[in-house]
Amino acid sequence: KKVTSRHNSITSIPEMSIFTEEDRAAIDEQARHHRNLAQLSAFIETQHNLVHSVGHSSKASPKTAAPQVAEAATTPPRSRATRVSHASGEAPMSLWEMQQQGMCMEVTLPVGSRARQAWDIGCLFAVIYCTFMVPYDMTFEPEKSEAVIVLDILIEVYFLIDIGLNFFTSYLNDEGDEVCCKRKVALHYLKGWFLIDAVSSIPSECIHQISLSLEGGVSQDVQGLYVVKIFRILRLTKLLRLLRLGKLIEMLEFTFPQLTIFISLFRLLFMMVTTAHINACIFYLIATYDMGNSWVSLRFQGCCDPNEDYPSAGAGSACFDRERLPGLWIIFNAALYWSFATLATVGYGDITPCNQAEMIYTVGSMVVGSAMFAYIVGNISQVVTSRKGQELKLKEKMRELQEYLAIRKIPREMSDKIRRQCLHRWKRTVFDEPGVLSEFTPQMRRSVLKYVYGDALAAVPTFAACQGDNPNFVTDLTVRMQPCSAQPGDNITIAGEVGGDLYVIVSGIVELQGSGEAPIATLGPGRCFNELELLSDTFSDEIMPYVATARALTNCETYLLSHYDFVEVLEDHQNVISTLEGQVERLLEQRIYEVVRRVSNQDPGM
Numbered sequence: 001k002k003v004t005s006r007h008n009s010i011t012s013i014p015e016m017s018i019f020t021e022e023d024r025a026a027i028d029e030q031a032r033h034h035r036n037l038a039q040l041s042a043f044i045e046t047q048h049n050l051v052h053s054v055g056h057s058s059k060a061s062p063k064t065a066a067p068q069v070a071e072a073a074t075t076p077p078r079s080r081a082t083r084v085s086h087a088s089g090e091a092p093m094s095l096w097e098m099q100q101q102g103m104c105m106e107v108t109l110p111v112g113s114r115a116r117q118a119w120d121i122g123c124l125f126a127v128i129y130c131t132f133m134v135p136y137d138m139t140f141e142p143e144k145s146e147a148v149i150v151l152d153i154l155i156e157v158y159f160l161i162d163i164g165l166n167f168f169t170s171y172l173n174d175e176g177d178e179v180c181c182k183r184k185v186a187l188h189y190l191k192g193w194f195l196i197d198a199v200s201s202i203p204s205e206c207i208h209q210i211s212l213s214l215e216g217g218v219s220q221d222v223q224g225l226y227v228v229k230i231f232r233i234l235r236l237t238k239l240l241r242l243l244r245l246g247k248l249i250e251m252l253e254f255t256f257p258q259l260t261i262f263i264s265l266f267r268l269l270f271m272m273v274t275t276a277h278i279n280a281c282i283f284y285l286i287a288t289y290d291m292g293n294s295w296v297s298l299r300f301q302g303c304c305d306p307n308e309d310y311p312s313a314g315a316g317s318a319c320f321d322r323e324r325l326p327g328l329w330i331i332f333n334a335a336l337y338w339s340f341a342t343l344a345t346v347g348y349g350d351i352t353p354c355n356q357a358e359m360i361y362t363v364g365s366m367v368v369g370s371a372m373f374a375y376i377v378g379n380i381s382q383v384v385t386s387r388k389g390q391e392l393k394l395k396e397k398m399r400e401l402q403e404y405l406a407i408r409k410i411p412r413e414m415s416d417k418i419r420r421q422c423l424h425r426w427k428r429t430v431f432d433e434p435g436v437l438s439e440f441t442p443q444m445r446r447s448v449l450k451y452v453y454g455d456a457l458a459a460v461p462t463f464a465a466c467q468g469d470n471p472n473f474v475t476d477l478t479v480r481m482q483p484c485s486a487q488p489g490d491n492i493t494i495a496g497e498v499g500g501d502l503y504v505i506v507s508g509i510v511e512l513q514g515s516g517e518a519p520i521a522t523l524g525p526g527r528c529f530n531e532l533e534l535l536s537d538t539f540s541d542e543i544m545p546y547v548a549t550a551r552a553l554t555n556c557e558t559y560l561l562s563h564y565d566f567v568e569v570l571e572d573h574q575n576v577i578s579t580l581e582g583q584v585e586r587l588l589e590q591r592i593y594e595v596v597r598r599v600s601n602q603d604p605g606m
Helices: 002-011 021-060 062-073 095-100 114-140 146-166 182-191 194-200 204-215 222-255 257-288 295-301 328-343 356-385 389-407 412-429 433-437 442-453 461-466 471-480 563-570 574-588 591-602
Strands: 482-486 491-493 502-507 510-513 519-523 549-552 556-561
Touching: 114 146, 114 222, 114 257, 114 328, 146 194, 146 204, 182 194, 194 222, 204 222, 222 257, 257 295, 257 328, 257 356, 295 328, 328 356, 389 412, 412 482, 433 442, 433 471, 442 471, 461 471, 461 574, 471 563, 563 574
Parallel strands: none
Antiparallel strands: 482 556, 491 549, 502 556, 510 519, 510 549
16 A cells, blocks of 8 residues: 555656656656556455455365365466456456356357358358259159269258357357357357257258168158158258358358459349249149149140149140150259249240149249349349449549549640549548548557558658657558659659658659759658658748759659648647657758758757
8 A cells, every 4th residue: 555655646746847857767767666566566465355255265164265275376367368248248257267157168169260151151052052952852853863862961961060060159249249158159049040050950861861771762652652752841941041041141241341242243143043943943843733734734745724623633634645744854944944034024925824823823923023123133233333432432533523624624734644643542542541440449540551551651760769659649640641643753842832741652763852953862662751841840830841852753652641630640649749859850960951950050049
């Protein structure tokens, strides 16, 4: 307590300006020393309370006192990586504490891991396969090859393993925090997708193949055919996995944001193809109840009696011969062709319904098709027109620029230079970058800016010196930077003009010329110019004119930091002014600022 009170008395001195630099340094060193002692005192007090609580528990149970002391001594500190989110709003507990209470166990498969994403992509392909094969097997009843049987069994095993993995995969709660508690993960899955996954993962093909092996082959009696029909119906439960298809596609969009447009188009086309496929299978299924008087007999043998009751009591029309029917694949192609023509509201008329049931179903298909066609066409046009918001904004701004140049009758040569310069700038900053970055945390903002702009400002010696004192100062300045380009022969800045803007060269070569157009220096990528002009507010009441003319020798790309933005940011970071003042003395030693140095020596008040 004495240490803490002494630390507070030292750090709460109201006026530090009355001391000299040496006194302030000594006081700061003493304050840091007592701050460390205060932290040590707090740690000792925490350990004392821990031992005290263990002592009380040992009075109640002497046999458990020693293990508790050992546990207290080996208790690992809390770390952010081992914390688990609590939906109840209570203070978060460390993973170690929850394990000791039997509440949680760390999950080994994070929801955002590459392994889990790869597994979900495999699950997506399995669902797509079942979407097309299950209705086809149910209605057309083809003879399966061994390869198809093995593939069906592997997919069923895949779905069963997926259920087990879901019990060990973390999830994101409503606040966006990753929950890694095994107990909470299990409850979340049981209350959510478990029932749908369990029903859709019934291994019907495995059970069917096991029953066939036990019976010694396919039974042709009525009971055997009835059992086969039951297994085929059980396979329809796999279509419940389509309910999770939206979640899997959202995972793809999050994992591959650059493919968002193609994934959106795939979603719409998949919905259209799936609807047409299921529609074709149902259309054939209706025909199987009276194959001799259906669209199949009408299409391939010209046999149809629309006035006959459905289903007919006999074998259909007298002209129908089942043996003359083509293969299932040809019939499926004809059904799929009819489905697309009907859903697209085209209806060529070469495949038409024959009996009353087929006519009623065709009317329903046309109603569904007209609604689906309008929905898909509208969404596809929206996806195509909004494929890139930045590109559309860029075209709109270029159109406005062209109208301005035409109204003002700007010469063609000058117009071309203006368009090239604006196009180069708007390609990078057509969106509101400061507004987007303001939504990030400070640490994330610094990381993004460092990746986008590299070490552009850190390469400036003035700001590199401020990095240690206040890194947020450099970050805020980086947000204000704007790309700028210059063509060979362009004057970026002119000596004598007042501007105070700083330029950082990204690519190209810039030549600095004095008043007599004599070259002073040649700067390349990673260099900057107009540092002292930018800092003129720190030693003068007025903005200092440019000392030299900066001319582009080649095509140059630069980052511009305006004097106005610099002053605005500096108002929020007053603690770096002393560092900037020290950098002014360094800049005055450079050759380019020799004239300024001579004037400042003649005028000590400058």
